[in-house]
Amino acid sequence: MTTNEQVRSVRRIGAGVGEGVAAALVALVVAAVGLFAFSAVQWPAFNSSNVTRALTTVGQVVAIALLVVSVLLIRLRKWPVVAKLASWVGISSFVTVTLGMPLAATKLYLFGVSVDQEFRTEYLTRLTDSAALRDMTYVDLPPFYPAGWFWIGGRVGNVLGMDGWEVFKPYAIGLLAVAAAVALVLWTQLVRADLAVGAAAAVTAMTLAYASPEAYGAVLVVFIPPVLVLAWGALHRSSGGWGAVLGTGLFLGVAACFYTLYLAIVAFTVVLMAVVAAGVAVYTRKEDLRPRVGGPRAVGGPAPWRSAIAPLTKLVVIGAIAAVLALVVWAPYLLKMLSGAKLPSGNAFHYLPQSGAELAFPMLEFSLRGALCLLGVLWLVLRAGTSRRAQSLGLGVVAIYLWTLLSMAATAAGTTLLSFRLEPVLLALLAAAGVFGFVETAALVYRAMNDSTPVRTAAGVVAVLGALAFAQHIPTVLTHEIDTAYTDTVPTDVPNAEGTFGERADKRKPSAVAYYHAVDEALLARTGRPRDETVVLTADTSFLSFYPYFGFQALTSHYANPLSDFKDRAATIAAWSKLDSAPALLDAMSTAPWRAPDAFLFRRDGDTYTLRLAEDVYPNDPNVKRYTVAFPKTLFADPAFTTTDIGPFTLITVRR
Structure with missing residues (x-):
């Protein structure tokens, strides 16, 4: 890479980081204003009235309208700053209204303080009380579960003067809104801006529907599809791509601080990518050196195996960056183990529901979700040889199915790899692929019809109608989680009618x-x-x-x-x-x-x-x-x- 290319690369990275910060600030303001407005009104409970459901739909329509305006401005190449702001406000308000409005009449987040949400709330309460990295339950033990999301939330609660259980809902929704907006910025650095808006919106919608109850994992899910595109761009290039290496390593490090399973699947995918990239590089080099009948003689040079060094070196650098970041939350636990503590033993992987014993095929469902996933699968297969986006997302899908099979095989050894929790990631990958497939299919159709404007309009209308139909169905998908937030009891400082608190x-x-x-x-x-x-x-x-x-x-x-x-x-x-x-x-x-x-x-x-x-x-x-x-x-x-x-x-x- 020449000096000029390096300068351009640094400037591009700097601009991307600046946009990410700006998008995060916009999303933070949108979420804060929205949640405050929702809490200022005495709404009826979601499980006993359709009022908040109706207002949720209205808010979603407005949010999607902003995203549509953003895409139109991008396509018309007008007012680029307005287009960016519309996309950031649109996607963050979509998150805020989709989760915040159904929960407006309760102080609790999805699932209340029941089942798994009980220990998550306990963890947030612990780290709101003190910034020290301590186990959620046991005194004098460092935490085993990654503390990143909970530590940040604890500091938010501490600043706002709120208890851990009380800050859970606004913090979870606000951070997810910020993550969606920043993920959109990352998409714009990787694909055409209008495609970026569509892909980010589809991934965010899938995340809200199927990953949002695990708020600390959802903020990673919205990033996984673009990060895999970024990682493949780094590993599949013979030279350069070090900015992408840095970005991939940073994401893996953050994942290690937030959610171990998502770290594992992304790391597994990146390793798979590196192996494939190394194999392709060696094969390509061998083909270059192969004598051609009637053609020029093969030119000498490095041995084919040396072509594998570049992607594998980048893999090592990615791993090193991630490991350094991971130590921020893992160091106390590792030091405790090294100090001679009793050999750890746990049952975190001892769970095998029916969904973990079967391969998930959402693309075969008769639903909007199934249609988008099917279109995504077809696009991944048809474009596997010509599109790096398809290759990266396709390798991500393959990695999830491989992980699932490994998890099933691990049952013979008395454990699992918790593959059932990866379905939201699979849906996010297929949703992004589905958007790309829809856009390219529509382009083929209206080129075949001599670039007919009515066809373009029809394709846009279909996309918007599909988005609206899926969006308004998200609260239905989350009905049980929302209901629990209304039926769980929270303590109060003032007595109720029965004299209890x-x-x-x-x-x-x-x-x-x-x-x-x-x-x-x-x-x-x-x-x-x-x-x-x-x-x-x-x-x-x-x-x-x-x-x-x-x-x-x-x-x-x-x-x-x-x-x-x-x-x-x-x-x-x-x-x-x-x-x-x-x-x-x-x-x-x-x-x-x-x-x-x-x-x-x-x-x-x-x-x-x-x-x-x-x-x-x-x-x-x-x-x-x-x-x-x-x-x-x-x-x-x-x-x-x-x-x-x-x-x-x-x-x-x-x-x-």
């Missing part, structure tokens, strides 16, 4: 969470310590999602830190319940290999206090078995224990 967004009777406020007050009063210096043993682990106490045992082994000795802790809890006296319990607690509980939060059942715990029963599906451990009340008949009944709970604090 909790409410549901659908205004129905709150659950036992309404007593958490009183439990928290009692804990603070009895222990005299800050929340993050107190360890609580409880089976009502959602308590830890609202208040940053540490837990003695996690919700399930699948989300427990591998360094936590989950099974041994469970066995110890069961052993404590079988002791015959309070002094024996106090002695056992003092000799436990982990910091003992400062408090117990039980449910009452006759003459016993109970904990409903969980154990891993993989390969069964469901993979979790619930069981009850009962502590006789006589075990706490000692001045060292202070017992208080609060609603359905009994709080027992330990005096040391």
Whole structure:
């Protein structure tokens, strides 16, 4: 690469970064203004009224209209700044209204504080309370699950003066809006600007429908298709492309800080790309050296195998960049392992639903989603030999199917690779390919008809109608997740009509969470310590999602830190319940290999206090078995224990 080419490359990268920052700021303002406006009105609950659904559709139409205006201005080559602003505002407002309006009458995000969202909220609560990298549940342990998304959210909550569970919704929606806008900017650096808007919009829509409940993964999904195009552009070039190498490495590093599985699939795809690029380079070099009958003699030069050095070198550099970034969140955990901690053991991969035992073929569904994916598959196959975009996205699709097969094969070894969670990535890749396929097919048709303007118009109308139909269906896809956000109870600072401190967004009777406020007050009063210096043993682990106490045992082994000795802790809890006296319990607690509980939060059942715990029963599906451990009340008949009944709970604090 000449000096002039290097200067142009640096300027282009700088311009792209500048546009990305500008797009992020615009998206941030759009999301903040939109969410504030939504919260300023007392809306009816989404699960009992169609008002917010109707307003969501209106907002989506406006957002899509802005994207259409952007594409028209780009095609007409008029007002480029206005076109960019329209695209940024359009895509960020689409995210904001599609998720924010259905959730406008609740403080909770999709899935509320139920199932997996419980431990995610707990993690955000932990890192809102303190910027230190600490495990979501266990005291004195570094985090195992990547802390990137949660740490940023914690700082946002800290600045805004909001609790972790309360900042979850606005932060999740706002960051996804920012990610969608920045991904659009990345697309514009890789493909024609009008194509970039279409591809980014399609990927964003698929992400909202099928990845948004996992907010920390969704912000990566919108980037994966353009990043794969970027990576293939770096690896498939014999020289240059170092800007793309840097960008790919940075994305992998961020993925390592956000979501390990998405890091794994993108890294797997990039390695596959490097191998294919190296093979193609060697084959091409061999063909160049092959004697031609009647042609000029082959010219000497480097051996064919040397052609593989360039892509493999770039792969190593990408990996090195990613590894350095990954250490930002992984270093504490790795240092803890190297310090002689017990060999980690966890069950994070012990889950195999039916969708993980089958290959997903969304392109064969009779639906709008299926039609777009089918068009994408056809385009990938037909253009595999001539389009680098098709090659990169196609390799991504191949990698997902290979990963899925490897995951199925891994079941023979007693584990999985969680391939069922990759369906949103597959849909995003096929959606981008579908947009490219639609545009090229339409171009072929209207060229065959002598560039007929009515055909162009008809193609545009079909695209817009399809986008609107799919967009307004997204809340339906997310119905269960939205409903849960309205039916879960959150604690409040003021009493409700029943005198407890909790409410549901659908205004129905709150659950036992309404007593958490009183439990928290009692804990603070009895222990005299800050929340993050107190360890609580409880089976009502959602308590830890609202208040940053540490837990003695996690919700399930699948989300427990591998360094936590989950099974041994469970066995110890069961052993404590079988002791015959309070002094024996106090002695056992003092000799436990982990910091003992400062408090117990039980449910009452006759003459016993109970904990409903969980154990891993993989390969069964469901993979979790619930069981009850009962502590006789006589075990706490000692001045060292202070017992208080609060609603359905009994709080027992330990005096040391």
